[in-house]
Amino acid sequence: MLTAYFSHSGENYFSGKIIAVEKGNTAIVADKIAAMTGCDLFEIKREVDYPFGYRDCVKESRDEMASGTRPKLREYKDVSGYDTVIVAYPNWCGTMPMPVFSFLESTDFAGKKILPLCTNEGSGLAKSVSDIKKLCPKAEVAEGLSVKGGNANECDDDVRGWLYNNGII
Numbered sequence: 001m002l003t004a005y006f007s008h009s010g011e012n013y014f015s016g017k018i019i020a021v022e023k024g025n026t027a028i029v030a031d032k033i034a035a036m037t038g039c040d041l042f043e044i045k046r047e048v049d050y051p052f053g054y055r056d057c058v059k060e061s062r063d064e065m066a067s068g069t070r071p072k073l074r075e076y077k078d079v080s081g082y083d084t085v086i087v088a089y090p091n092w093c094g095t096m097p098m099p100v101f102s103f104l105e106s107t108d109f110a111g112k113k114i115l116p117l118c119t120n121e122g123s124g125l126a127k128s129v130s131d132i133k134k135l136c137p138k139a140e141v142a143e144g145l146s147v148k149g150g151n152a153n154e155c156d157d158d159v160r161g162w163l164y165n166n167g168i169i
């Protein structure tokens, strides 16, 4: 199994406050999944980093989304050697950050099982799962897990339950 994740370090919004973090919420959850399952990890990174500042980052992500941009990635990953791929990402303006779109379109997910995991500040999975289904029509897309970003350090039980329900552990 592979866990492919996108996560933004720098400023982010936590329960009404802007705080700078060195490690993003989704990266924290992805590391937990790797520790629980022994899966491979792949970080989806845009070729050019997003701005450090929260407001600049929101603006840039909105512009990319509005224009349907598929940003270039620093590295690409072939998923042919995996049966199951967890795709973990933050909710950015109602769906996944556009580099996750680039990743999903860059390799063949036919016949694979995708497990979506979305960290967010309250909007849940929003449109992300239906977007994954559109981008990977030949994959089996399991029920996604929503994790409150600010609870990333304390989400072990929820993540373990979701992995168990999906037959991973």
Ligand SMILES: Cc1cc2nc3c(=O)[nH]c(=O)nc-3n(C[C@H](O)[C@H](O)[C@H](O)COP(=O)(O)O)c2cc1C
Pocket: 006, 007, 008, 009, 011, 012, 013, 023, 024, 025, 026, 027, 054, 057, 058, 059, 061, 089, 090, 091, 092, 093, 094, 095, 119, 120, 121, 122, 123, 124, 148, 149, 150
């Ligand atoms: C550009 C941007 C847009 C965001 N949009 C939303 C949103 O629409 N709904 C929501 O609940 N949280 C939103 N958030 C909050 C993140 O989804 C949440 O903090 C997430 O856990 C961040 O994960 P990360 O630290 O791994 O990047 C947004 C954060 C950023 C930086």
